[in-house]
Amino acid sequence: xxxxxxxxxxxxxxxxxxxxxxxxxxxxxxxxxxxxxxxxxxxxxxxxxxxxxxxxxxxxxxxxxxxxxxxxxxxxxxxxxxxxxxxxxxxxxxxxxxxxxxxxxxxxxxxxxxxxxxxxxxxxxxxxxxxxxxxxxxxxxxxxxxxxxxxxxxxxxxxxxxxxxxxxxxxxxxxxxxxxxxxxxxxxxxxxxxxxxxxxxxxxxxxxxxxxxxxxxxxxxxxxxxxxxxxxxxxxxxxxxxxxxxxxxxxxxxxxxxxxxxxxxxxxxxxxxxxxxxxxxxxxxx
Amino acid sequence: xxxxxxxxxxxxxxxxxxxxxxxxxxxxxxxxxxxxxxxxxxxxxxxxxxxxxxxxxxxxxxxxxxxxxxxxxxxxxxxxxxxxxxxxxxxxxxxxxxxxxxxxxxxxx
Numbered sequence: 001x002x003x004x005x006x007x008x009x010x011x012x013x014x015x016x017x018x019x020x021x022x023x024x025x026x027x028x029x030x031x032x033x034x035x036x037x038x039x040x041x042x043x044x045x046x047x048x049x050x051x052x053x054x055x056x057x058x059x060x061x062x063x064x065x066x067x068x069x070x071x072x073x074x075x076x077x078x079x080x081x082x083x084x085x086x087x088x089x090x091x092x093x094x095x096x097x098x099x100x101x102x103x104x105x106x107x108x109x110x111x112x113x114x115x116x117x118x119x120x121x122x123x124x125x126x127x128x129x130x131x132x133x134x135x136x137x138x139x140x141x142x143x144x145x146x147x148x149x150x151x152x153x154x155x156x157x158x159x160x161x162x163x164x165x166x167x168x169x170x171x172x173x174x175x176x177x178x179x180x181x182x183x184x185x186x187x188x189x190x191x192x193x194x195x196x197x198x199x200x201x202x203x204x205x206x207x208x209x210x211x212x213x214x215x216x217x218x219x220x221x222x223x224x225x226x227x228x229x230x231x232x233x234x235x236x237x238x239x240x241x242x243x244x245x246x247x248x249x250x251x252x253x254x255x256x257x258x259x260x261x262x263x264x265x266x267x268x269x270x271x272x273x274x275x276x277x278x279x280x281x282x283x284x285x286x
Numbered sequence: 287x288x289x290x291x292x293x294x295x296x297x298x299x300x301x302x303x304x305x306x307x308x309x310x311x312x313x314x315x316x317x318x319x320x321x322x323x324x325x326x327x328x329x330x331x332x333x334x335x336x337x338x339x340x341x342x343x344x345x346x347x348x349x350x351x352x353x354x355x356x357x358x359x360x361x362x363x364x365x366x367x368x369x370x371x372x373x374x375x376x377x378x379x380x381x382x383x384x385x386x387x388x389x390x391x392x393x394x395x
Contacts, residue, residue: 075294075296075310075312076310076361078359078361081312081314081359084292085290235357235358235359
């Protein structure tokens with residue numbers, strides 16, 4: 001009886017705390033709801049091929065509360081500045097044809113299925129394409145731009161952030177079978193290959209040791225559902241493949257280039273490990 | 287002239303008399319410190335927002351001096367007591383002499 005009472009008292013005080021936090025901030029417990037209206041799935045059962053993880057977790061669940069809260073409100077999310085810039089670019093003329101993205105696509109919201117399903121097999125080019133490659137294809141083949149956005153340029157990252165922002169809350173669901181399978185297998189091979197002088201594979205940190213500290217860094221599962229990510233230490237949006245490059249550099253290895261076929265394969269594989277999480281970018285990370 | 291400078295403000299449009307409301311402001315700005323050098327080794331000249339002022343019906347609420355160590359896209363959040371209906375004005379002062387302004391009406395119902 002005493003025990004029950006004590007527990008009841010505890011429950012009340014916990015509730016009171018939660019209520020206080022909810023009054024001041026949008027984030028309650030482990031739930032991420034952007035702007036109070038877009039629920040984000042940050043934990044989900046792992047797909048079969050990533051069963052070693054058990055539960056897949058967005059990088060958001062590994063960050064400190066302050067960083068988490070910045071992402072819950074677009075006003076506090078510095079990545080949204082990039083989204084705004086891209087929204088202006090979306091409606092402005094590019095290239096020789098006098099066309100803008102909006103000439104074909106109306107508004108960015110009409111492209112809300114893109115971010116969750118890319119990288120994706122492209123029949124016309126016979127290759128797996130990332131969102132960046134698709135944007136470049138539009139610019140050079142349809143809009144007559146001689147110089148498309150650079151793969152890792154600010155303009156490109158902003159555009160991907162825009163496409164990601166309109167897809168927030170939709171599930172990541174990249175196809176790994178059919179014609180994309182060979183590329184996916186290549187990515188899987190890379191994921192488990194040790195690189196660099198430190199001889200580290202992606203899996204050594206992000207599968208075997210997630211949630212542990214690597215010196216001062218809290219290791220996540222390396223999910224990419226939340227990219228582009230606004231990294232507080234860079235005070236800028238960072239693309240997926242730029243992050244890959246950073247990881248391989250940190251193994252003291254010679255990295256692949258951003259936009260290379262190797263990184264496209266790795267991006268497809270790593271994206272597929274997050275199938276079931278929500279698209280979350282532009283996210284805020286440390 | 288700094289490029290792509292856009293002020294953003296979030297203020298509640300309604301309040302009760304004497305209510306303390308939270309105001310959030312953000313301005314996109316490079317905040318070049320004047321300490322950095324370009325590829326050729328030339329110093330990149332300082333270009334920052336050096337002052338931020340918020341006022342309600344002409345009365346200053348907050349007046350901030352910004353220094354070069356403040357990072358890109360300065361963000362301010364502060365509380366203000368709203369005694370009556372009125373207009374809250376926000377002004378950012380750039381090193382190059384330009385000012386950026388925004389204003390929001392608050393109705394006390």
